[in-house]
Amino acid sequence: MADLLIELFSEEIPARMQRRAAADLQKLVTDGLVEAGLTYAGAVAHCTPRRLALSVQGLTDESPTTTEARRGPRVDAPDKALAGFLRSTGLTREQLDEEDDKKGRVFIARITNPGRPAAEIVAEVLETTIRNFPWPKSMRWGAGSLRWVRPLRSILCILTREDGSEVVPLTVDGIVAGDTTEGHRFMAPAPFRVTSFDDYEAKLKRAHVILSSEERADAIWHDATNQAFAAGLDVVEDKGLLAEVAGLVEWPVVLMGEIGVDFLELPPEVLQTSMKEHQKFFSVRDKTGRITRFVTVANRETADDGATILAGNNKVLSARLADAKFFWENDLRVAKAGMEPWLDALSNVTFHAKLGSQRARIDRIAALAREIAPAVGAAPDLAERAARLAKADLSSEMVYEFPELQGLMGRYYAQAAGEDPAVAQAAQEHYSPLGPSDDVPTAPVSVAVALADKLDTLAGFWAIDEKPTGSKDPYALRRADLGVIRLILNNALTLSLKPVIAAANAEAEIADLLAFTHDRLKVHLRDEGIRHDVIDACLTGERTDDLADLVARARALNDVLATEDGTNLVQGTKRAANILAQAEAKDGVEYSYGADPKLAETDAERALFDAMATARPRIDAALTAEDYPSAMAALAALRGPIDAFFEAVQVNADNEIVRRNRLNLLSEITRMAAKIADLTRIDG
Incomplete structure (x- = not known):
């Protein structure tokens, strides 16, 4: 038995690609080894910004010898048939056996495939893996033909046994595999030899490289929360950002800085989004929820304990936040004077070539929200007003800069304009739910606008025959339909969808859209333990478009x-x-x-x-x-x-x-x- 260690050392790998690449390396190599006849006890892959590593434990020393019995032509077949069979097997006539078959007596070739040493198989599998690695994007460099996400600098590939380790003989595009690697680019760049995975991981840590991305993430979060706690503050949790930052550094050094007082009055979501998207900073808030500081993660220790790094980050952050403040103040002036200019601007923004402008869509949603309002307990005038203003912030400078803030900024601007609180709330909530785990609005006006928004989308795309096909759903219509289902069921709404769909777009194929909705409903209720055939059994009578009634019958039947x-x-x-x-x-x-x-x-x-x-x-x-x-x-x-x-x-x-x-x-x-x-x- 042997343990295999592979490291593919390169220039910086984008953080978003690292974990998938590590999983791909593990699958491609282990599948290739097993297909070639080797077995193993376990495998684990790691990634850092500059390396992909794979450790395979308990690998057999060689593949087993196998014998294959291959059936040939009948013994009385023409000579040409026999000659072709001999060429394909590499045997002579004397080496063939004869056996009785259903169609008579036939030739049988028994071909022995001798086992091969693990090193030979590893070399073949790894070269194939490297040359065919499924990077989302790759590049060539120099005069070579190899493609990699960034220039590949070295390959470490060793087999370790009780009596020592050996380098697997392998050369890929001029890169010769060895038993050496490098530590941190700045803090320990000298190469060093390794003899096993444990030796490799320990020496990397001494060379200021934490191999495990999970360990790097834990270290970042631990240090960040400790520093914030010492100052009486809290770090805003963001698992996605934490995973991304862990992929940007090999030796995380957590530093906390202060936000300039000129920017503390910006909405906390603006501060958080600006710092996350532009700088990859974590937000730190006080006990009132106001964001006052930030956490950045450096990739090295410095003699001044990060003071220079923090000063540079502060300078860049201040410039970013100055832009955000400028956008915020300009937008507030427009909102307080009335948001009609923003709505007029949306007349020049195309929603879809066959469905008109965003302004035309807003008009449709407003009319539909007014019609839906009584069924959800909302005042029709208020629902229509909310629908007209819900997307006005799409024209704002802040949402142009940070599209992910749409809706949220609409709430702030509606509040600044003195609109009814329900209108401001609907501006933020009408996009929800965006996914199966997203919160569902319950405020009547928000529900009316959210339903009108999603049903207009569905009916419109059905009317122009732009429906999802297979795995393709470019307009996220499945998500919109699931949103309709969750809005209705979570709010226990009695709502007949047929007249609403007809009001949304008279040209929509109502029966087909309802069938699509019923299919989404089956998937949604699967986690509740309600089978597809139970839903089918309840699709009788005239109320199949009343989803709450349909589900109530299905639950009772179930x-x-x-x-x-x-x-x-x-x-x-x-x-x-x-x-x-x-x-x-x-x-x-x-x-x-x-x-x-x-x-x-x-x-x-x-x-x-x-x-x-x-x-x-x-x-x-x-x-x-x-x-x-x-x-x-x-x-x-x-x-x-x-x-x-x-x-x-x-x-x-x-x-x-x-x-x-x-x-x-x-x-x-x-x-x-x-x-x-x-x-x-x-x-x-």
Whole structure:
């Protein structure tokens, strides 16, 4: 057994590519080793700004010898067929065996593939990996043909056993593999030899390189929070930024600086966004939530403990924040005078070539929000006003500079303009929910505008036949549709989507868009344990566009199906539907005229009539009250009488009058169940 250590040392790798590259290196190498016949006990990959490293433990020393039996032509086949077979196997006629086959006696070639040493296989696999590495972007340099994300400087590749280590013989585009690497670019640039992964990791740390990105991130967060705590402050948590910064440094040195007093009155989100996007700084806030300081992470220790670095960062940050302050003050002047100029400017901004400008879209959303408002408990005038102003900040200088602040800045500007608080709130919240874990607005005006925004998008793109296809969804229509679903369900809204879609865009294919929504609904409810076929069973009647009603019925049905009565009821209903369908096809008539209890001949038959007479008003009353659990419970109570009926009664009796009556009874069973769900659509 041996341990394999690989390091691919290069110029700086973009932080966003590092972790994926480490995972790709591990997969490509380990898959290649296994495919070549080697096995291993474990593997772990690491990344820093200048290196990808892979440690494979417990690698077998060589691949096993294998023997392959290859079937050839029949022994009486033409000589040319035999000659071709011999060429393909590299054997002679005397080395072939003969065996009986279904088609006669055939030649068999037994080819032995001798095992190969691990070093030979590693060299092949690693060269293939390097030459075909799936970087999102790569480059060539110098006179070589190799492509890498940044110039590749060296390859470390060693196999370590109890008796020592050996360098794997490998040359890629003039780069000869060895057992040396380098430490920190500035603090320890001298090369050094390594003999194993443990030796490699320890010597790197002594050379001011922390190999593990998780360890670097932990060190950054620990030092940042400790420094903030000592000053009575808190670091604003940002896991994405932390992962990115950990990919920018090999030896993190955390420094905390102060924000100039001229900028402390900027909205905290502006400060945080500016520092994160431009400088990769963490924001530090006081107990009131005001951001007063920043944390930056240097890549080296300095004699002045980072004072020069902080001074340079402060200078750059002040210039950035001066721009932000200028944008903020200009935008406030416009907002206080009225946001109409911003709306007028959106007339010149195209939303989509076939759907008009952003201003035209705002007009549509405002009209739709007014129509939706009563259903969500919002004042129509307020919903329309909120929809008209919700996207005005798209014309502001601040959002032009920081697009990720759209909506949030709209709230600030609406407040500055003296708008109703609900209008300001809707400006920020109407984009939500943006994803499955995003918060869902609950304020009525926000809900009205959010629904109008998303439904206008969906209906518009359906009208111009720009629907998602396969994995392609360039306009994020699946996300918009999931947003509609979550807004309706989380707020328990009774809302018929058909007239709303028609109001949004009369040219939209409503049935097709509803089918798309139902598919998204199935995915959304999967985590709740509601199966696709349960949703399908509830897609009956005229209220399939009322998602809250649809889900309520699905949940009730799902609960009943978890019981023995429910599963047996489904089977009984399916049996009734099958017998009825066969009889109607044979007789050419529809049995739906009502069954007469007076024609019942058996106790089981009379018991089913009585049970249905009891269940029918209960089900109807429960459905009227939209009490679907009670409706399903009343339906499930029929399970026993239905089972007894099928055990004791022959539906297709010789007496034609009795037969027709029993078929009409089966029709009543299926129609009664169909008021809640089409149980024939349930799988199994």
